[in-house]
Amino acid sequence: MSRSRENSVGLIDPQLYHHSQPFLLQNGDVLHGYELVFETYGTLNAEKSNAILICHALSGHHHAAGFHAADDAKPGWWDACIGPGKCIDTDQFFVLSLNNLGGCHGSTGPNSIDPMTGEIFGPSFPNVVVKDWVASQSHLADHLGIQKFAAVIGGSLGGMQAMQWSIDFPARLYSAVLIASAAKLSAQNIAFNEIARQAITTDEDYCAGNYRQFNKNPENGLMLARMVGHVTYLSEDGMKTKFDRDIKSGDFEQGANVEFQVESYLHYQGRAFTQYFDANTYLLMTRALDYFDPAREFDGDLTRALRKTKAKFLVLSFSTDWRFSPERSQEIVDALIRARKNVASAIIESEHGHDSFLLPLDRYTKVLRAFLQRSLEEFESSPKQLGIKNEGGA
Amino acid sequence: MSRSRENSVGLIDPQLYHHSQPFLLQNGDVLHGYELVFETYGTLNAEKSNAILICHALSGHHHAAGFHAADDAKPGWWDACIGPGKCIDTDQFFVLSLNNLGGCHGSTGPNSIDPMTGEIFGPSFPNVVVKDWVASQSHLADHLGIQKFAAVIGGSLGGMQAMQWSIDFPARLYSAVLIASAAKLSAQNIAFNEIARQAITTDEDYCAGNYRQFNKNPENGLMLARMVGHVTYLSEDGMKTKFDRDIKSGDFEQGANVEFQVESYLHYQGRAFTQYFDANTYLLMTRALDYFDPAREFDGDLTRALRKTKAKFLVLSFSTDWRFSPERSQEIVDALIRARKNVASAIIESEHGHDSFLLPLDRYTKVLRAFLQRSLEEFESSPKQLGIKNEGGA
Numbered sequence: 001m002s003r004s005r006e007n008s009v010g011l012i013d014p015q016l017y018h019h020s021q022p023f024l025l026q027n028g029d030v031l032h033g034y035e036l037v038f039e040t041y042g043t044l045n046a047e048k049s050n051a052i053l054i055c056h057a058l059s060g061h062h063h064a065a066g067f068h069a070a071d072d073a074k075p076g077w078w079d080a081c082i083g084p085g086k087c088i089d090t091d092q093f094f095v096l097s098l099n100n101l102g103g104c105h106g107s108t109g110p111n112s113i114d115p116m117t118g119e120i121f122g123p124s125f126p127n128v129v130v131k132d133w134v135a136s137q138s139h140l141a142d143h144l145g146i147q148k149f150a151a152v153i154g155g156s157l158g159g160m161q162a163m164q165w166s167i168d169f170p171a172r173l174y175s176a177v178l179i180a181s182a183a184k185l186s187a188q189n190i191a192f193n194e195i196a197r198q199a200i201t202t203d204e205d206y207c208a209g210n211y212r213q214f215n216k217n218p219e220n221g222l223m224l225a226r227m228v229g230h231v232t233y234l235s236e237d238g239m240k241t242k243f244d245r246d247i248k249s250g251d252f253e254q255g256a257n258v259e260f261q262v263e264s265y266l267h268y269q270g271r272a273f274t275q276y277f278d279a280n281t282y283l284l285m286t287r288a289l290d291y292f293d294p295a296r297e298f299d300g301d302l303t304r305a306l307r308k309t310k311a312k313f314l315v316l317s318f319s320t321d322w323r324f325s326p327e328r329s330q331e332i333v334d335a336l337i338r339a340r341k342n343v344a345s346a347i348i349e350s351e352h353g354h355d356s357f358l359l360p361l362d363r364y365t366k367v368l369r370a371f372l373q374r375s376l377e378e379f380e381s382s383p384k385q386l387g388i389k390n391e392g393g394a
Numbered sequence: 395m396s397r398s399r400e401n402s403v404g405l406i407d408p409q410l411y412h413h414s415q416p417f418l419l420q421n422g423d424v425l426h427g428y429e430l431v432f433e434t435y436g437t438l439n440a441e442k443s444n445a446i447l448i449c450h451a452l453s454g455h456h457h458a459a460g461f462h463a464a465d466d467a468k469p470g471w472w473d474a475c476i477g478p479g480k481c482i483d484t485d486q487f488f489v490l491s492l493n494n495l496g497g498c499h500g501s502t503g504p505n506s507i508d509p510m511t512g513e514i515f516g517p518s519f520p521n522v523v524v525k526d527w528v529a530s531q532s533h534l535a536d537h538l539g540i541q542k543f544a545a546v547i548g549g550s551l552g553g554m555q556a557m558q559w560s561i562d563f564p565a566r567l568y569s570a571v572l573i574a575s576a577a578k579l580s581a582q583n584i585a586f587n588e589i590a591r592q593a594i595t596t597d598e599d600y601c602a603g604n605y606r607q608f609n610k611n612p613e614n615g616l617m618l619a620r621m622v623g624h625v626t627y628l629s630e631d632g633m634k635t636k637f638d639r640d641i642k643s644g645d646f647e648q649g650a651n652v653e654f655q656v657e658s659y660l661h662y663q664g665r666a667f668t669q670y671f672d673a674n675t676y677l678l679m680t681r682a683l684d685y686f687d688p689a690r691e692f693d694g695d696l697t698r699a700l701r702k703t704k705a706k707f708l709v710l711s712f713s714t715d716w717r718f719s720p721e722r723s724q725e726i727v728d729a730l731i732r733a734r735k736n737v738a739s740a741i742i743e744s745e746h747g748h749d750s751f752l753l754p755l756d757r758y759t760k761v762l763r764a765f766l767q768r769s770l771e772e773f774e775s776s777p778k779q780l781g782i783k784n785e786g787g788a
Binding site: 184185186187188190191192194195198199202203204220223224227228230231234236239240242243244245258260261262263266267290291293322 | 636
């Protein structure tokens with residue numbers, strides 16, 4: 001770990017944003033205030049023109065870079081890309097990362113107390129969708145005095161948030177980076193999410209979502225959900241390279257009790273996940289993924305949905321990603337071009353499947369770094385930069 | 395259904411083969427006799443030269459064609475391809491289809507009585523592997539007086555059995571048809587199988603495999619296992635065509651309670667599966683899939699494993715099959731060519747993924763029909779045809 005600490009943002013203290021106003025959700029429910037836990041890396045400049053918002057994916061959270069304690073075994077989930085001198089360079093940018101509403105890492109979510117009942121929300125926590133996340137993130141930006149982000153960046157479900165930002169708040173981001181994402185899930189994506197949900201909700205310890213009240217945790221279901229996710233995040237070739245048919249234990253001659261390395265790995269990862277992730281949050285996040293479909297209000301026409309956006313777009317995908325394949329990214333690029341928007345895109349060669357977006361792959365980080373650098377320069381030299389206060393969100 | 399009955403093999407009575415000798419399994423266990431349930435379609439000719447053996451896949455069984463009762467809603471699982479005038483033409487061929495050892499449709503398996511204890515085997519039923527199936531099928535062939543099959547045919551796990559036949563009993567089949575199969579599973583394949591097994595064994599109703607004794611059935615686990623299988627058998631494009639993001643119930647404006655068609659379909663199929671398939675058999679079949687690897691005894695060299703084969707091979711795969719992709723079939727073809735064997739192959743364009751092998755696709759059925767026709771003619775005109783009695787199996 002010593003090597004990764006050299007260009008690390010170092011020890012980070014999470015902060016809490018408290019939103020005290022009622023917050024109307026897309027489904028008509030109202031949250032009577034909420035909290036978002038967030039972290040920042042780097043320094044916000046006087047013009048507040050160097051802010052980047054990081055939107056997290058299904059199992060992500062606010063802790064994207066650095067360490068919470070000197071003896072932490074692992075840094076934040078995107079430490080490979082965020083830090084001094086890294087492609088999201090904290091020497092230049094002020095990076096904001098939060099845990100989304102409905103999360104299980106400190107923001108208001110299913111494990112929070114419902115102020116209306118005094119009990120934890122549990123399964124009664126309202127369904128939140130990507131549009132709700134983006135609205136809540138805009139309040140956090142207001143709180144920090146950030147009128148316009150130099151960039152909003154996200155991978156996977158995070159990329160959906162970056163896209164929704166560009167639609168809902170066209171004047172509040174200079175650029176949007178959509179990595180390994182999609183304009184909507186495919187039937188296959190939904191099917192895998194539904195398998196994960198089914199695994200959780202049929203676990204006897206799920207208790208109709210009230211497992212906390214019974215001091216239970218639907219570990220087997222959550223483990224299975226994570227195993228399904230894990231397999232779909234890796235490429236077939238990547239799994240071959242990593243595990244092939246190597247045997248962890250047992251003996252082929254005996255026939256029985258052979259455990260392949262890939263099985264052992266999935267068990268371990270799945271079991272570990274149950275210790276730090278909440279089942280109700282997992283259900284909520286997968287539903288938000290399924291529902292995301294900004295073209296829906298425009299008769300399925302993504303080009304029309306993107307027409308009012310003003311951001312410069314960077315759309316990145318990975319050659320072996322079959323969960324969010326390059327074709328899904330190409331659909332976004334095609335719609336942006338039809339809408340006459342400024343868009344750059346690249347398909348990065350990688351054997352690591354969907355998980356590639358977390359890795360500091362050479363071409364990937366170079367493309368991302370160059371795009372962000374140019375965005376910052378253009379944004380700061382833009383004459384409109386300081387005159388945007390009245391351009392509020394859509 | 396009336397249309398499919400027109401060129402149907404009609405009403406079929408399953409038959410039972412009783413093997414009274416002890417049967418030594420690959421893992422060293424001994425079965426003290428076993429039974430195989432089987433069906434036949436068409437007429438065995440006097441020379442017994444027109445027999446085709448059908449080997450079934452993971453969730454298959456002996457009932458491949460025709461109907462068991464006049465009011466059956468559905469015919470056998472491969473009725474689209476087996477029947478008078480169909481590509482596996484029962485006007486020409488005598489087709490034999492059985493339920494494999496360890497199955498749950500009438501052959502000796504986990505739900506049979508263990509003669510040594512008087513109790514059902516349950517989880518103590520021994521692990522059987524593809525080689526064991528092929529050996530037991532050879533005894534059934536002996537029983538029927540079939541010295542040499544015109545063809546042994548199988549899709550998926552069935553293709554693995556056809557390959558094993560060509561290795562273990564080179565003199566007992568004229569041709570082998572391997573459809574949507576592989577010489578061994580990939581790490582990804584194993585991972586999906588392990589997720590299915592994990593779903594079953596962590597279901598509280600699994601009762602360590604003794605669910606019958608407690609009048610239970612691990613339905614949720616078996617349903618999940620089937621859902622995972624189902625998603626991997628369909629192609630992403632096929633699912634898009636079939637379901638896209640169509641909604642079964644609920645309302646997007648409300649946000650919650652939206653059920654997509656694909657979810658409803660998977661639930662229905664998964665739930666139905668639990669009513670006719672046994673969990674211990676599912677575990678056994680997936681393990682047989684994982685363990686299959688005939689090259690293992692030859693230092694991983696598939697070419698050497700195939701060196702002693704004598705069959706003519708037809709290797710077919712489907713363009714959108716990602717569970718057993720065309721690349722996996724190509725590995726078999728390459729090894730056969732290196733071993734200087736007679737092999738024909740084709741990649742069939744289809745949007746139906748792995749499930750394509752069950753469907754009467756035009757090019758697929760034409761290739762298969764032509765290959766079988768030629769095999770029969772060549773086999774019957776072969777001077778060696780009647781002189782093979784001393785060539786017994788490997």
